[in-house]
Amino acid sequence: MLLSKRRQSVRFHWMILTMIAGVFAVACATPPPDWNKVIGTMHEPSPTPPPPPPKTTNELVVYLDTSASMAGYVTRDGQSIFGKVLRELRYATGTFSGSDVKVQVRRVASDVGPALSDMELTIASQDQGVYRGGETNLAGAISTFRSPASTPKPTNGRVTIAASASDPPPEVEAVPRFHVLVTDGVQSTKQGSATHDCTAGSDQFCVRQKIGELISNNWGGCVLGIRADFHGKVYSEVSKLGIPYESRPSDPATFRPFYLYIFSPDPAALESLVNALKERLRPLLPQTEPIRELNLSFPYTDGPADFDVVVQKDARAFIERKKDRNGPPSKLTIEVDVDTETSGAKPFLIVAKLPWSKHAVDTATEQELAQLLDWDPKPIYPLESEAKSKRFPEIKILRSYVANSGQITIEATAGFAPGTEKPSWRGYHLIGKLNLNKAVPSWIKGWSIDLDNTREVGNRTFNLETALLGLWNTSKAEDLTVAEALIRIGPK
Secondary structure, three states, X not given: OHHHHHHHHHHHHHHHHHHHHHXXXXXXXXXXXXXHHHHHOXXXXXXXXXXXXXXXXXXXXXXXXXXXXXXXXXXXXXXXXXXXXXXXXXXXXXXXXXXXXXXXXXXXXXXXXXOEEOHHHHHHOOOHHHOOEOOEXXXXXXXXXXXXXXXXXXXXXXXXXXXXXXXXXXXXXXXXXXXXEEXXXXXXXXXXXXXXXXOOEOOHHHHHHHHHHHHHOOOEXXXXXXXXXXXXXXXXXXXXXXXXXXXEOOEHHHOEEEEEEEEEOOHHHHHHHHHHHHHHHHHHOOOOXXXXXXXXXXXXXXXXXXXXXXXXXXXXXXXXXXXXXXXOOEEEEEEEOOOHXXXXXXXXXXXXXXXXXXXXXXXXXXXXXXXXXXXXXXXXXXXXXXOOOEEOEEEEEEEEXXXXXXXXXXXXXXEEOOOOOEEOOEEEEEEEEEOOOOOOOHHHHHHEEOOOOOXXXXXXXXXXXXXXXXXXXXXXXXXXXXXXXXXXXXEO
């Protein structure tokens, strides 16, 4: 009896000590820092506002490639896909805000012709005789984007007196607001041009250079790719021969691509035009044949991404997670057992769903876009001056992959490094950016060919991959933060 009472007393004292230890542990646990404190340490550089766009006229200039290789897109009744697209270029300008846009046309062969009325598009949609050029100076056309389209005002025979240093600078002439180059995508000249940095033959470098100049001057732009019925000759850049090619109406895979290079010094207005144009063009194509896009300046997402953390069963004893309901951006809290300093960092998953924009999914599939993302967790809290004598759990990104649903899964680890400093909380800014060197959008690869001297490849474009990926890499897409989340991680 006495022994039993002693055992009960010892058990009671152990319970009391355990409760005291638990209370002490809770009291000593460091709570996570307030989100405002974490966010307050972010010192993202303020973006430099772009310079105001140049003065523009309310004009849209269509630059029409009139080389002989374009004639096969045209039928006498004007009912080919290409013919319908040309005519739609006259009308799409009336379907978006600020729609009173004057349309002009300039023919492009070895040189860029003078501005003609929009009736030229109707003629070119059904008359193969328009397409007789032996060369295609795409770089020359793109160089013209930054020049006034209208005929210069006459001087009335007056002699122009040279301006003195004290005179005000001459007024800069306005350029057209919108520019659309319609082409089969191949720059081809018989002689090089020092003016446009082009060599003879098919030289895509000079085209990329001229478009790069527009992008660096804050122009907006994209390239639309459309496959169309074709009945004529494809002129090989390799053999210099005309190769007969006929597409099959029942098989869009045999259609031959052509392209709309669309640019403007006013990116916001350009996006309205491109969206309106795509809506008008889609009904012209077979349902199985989408319009493709190479997005050079428009947003890749329509809003903030949604993030969460998933801890797998074998790591739940070491890692706990919580998602804050306040956002955007998504705010995630992770608690890590300090014992990971001896047992090692433990795995967990960050899952994300991105609201890709229409411009993005017309450029690549959701799976391809997700695979292009690089993820970087940047420490932002505490400040370096406040981090002395503290020890933080580290997040390391291992890899990422994407499910068929489009959900992105980022595999990561978290854990404390060994040390004697006080375990403390750290804040991370998780950033996703496009790495345009990781992969090639499948449509570009599928439409490109590096040898164009056989009939079997008449449904592809010579050196398209070189041309378009060069443009993509000169765009500013890699500088954009596509998705972001905030993470605070500390001792459990």
